[in-house]
Amino acid sequence: MDLEVYDETNSVPADKLELVTNILNFAGKYIHLPENTEMSVTLMDNEHIHEINKQYRGVDKPTDVISFAIEEDNPDEVPIILPDDADFVLPKNIGDIMISMDKVKEQAAFLGHSEDRELGFLAVHGFLHLNGYDHMKAADEKVMFGLQKEILDAYGLKRE
Template structure:
């Protein structure tokens, strides 16, 4: 997995970046993604994620994670990226996650989870969105949440 982590404001210690990388690589192996698959995770403030949420999702509130999947089915005006990747022999890029560690810490307290469990949940949840999983329909939610829990449990981040 070719993962770029952007932590310019040092919202998490540098060693946490290795933890994130290992979790994403573990989840990518579970989904059997090619090793050269690309994505990014930007760690941002609550104010910045609220701004992004307002601008792109019309929701004026802080959230834990926002995912921008490159292969989103709703973007009909975009080219077929999988075909282009194959044609040009370039790695697949699944998209970008924006995560607000401050909000994740608040949620950990609210749900009485450790920060590791809540942050892991957030990373895996967003990662699954980048890979086409969703939870809008109950049947899709069941599939996504089951896979999410399998990954977290296998990684050692049990409830």
């Protein structure tokens, strides 16, 4: 997977950036995403995620994670036409995840587990949203949260 991780805070330790990269690559393989899948993760503070949450979701408070899936089948979009003899495949960009590092710290302390576990949880949660999973209905929640737990456990970030 082509994954870009941005540290907007300029203060996230290298091991946390590596955790996000590793767990999302693991999750991509776990759900059998094509190798040419692209996505990004931006790690930010509560102030910036609050602005995004307010602007795009109409919620006037910071949140822990926001996912912006890219809709590939937009009828208003001009299609990219490749020549028949093209010897490459366009990558599939699934979207962007934003995670509040302030919320990672707050929620890890509140829930009594490590910041690594919380960061991994939020990254996988956002990743699953980008891949079409949701938790608006009880049946969907059971599927998404079950898969989320499977991925985190298999990676080694079990709930403590």
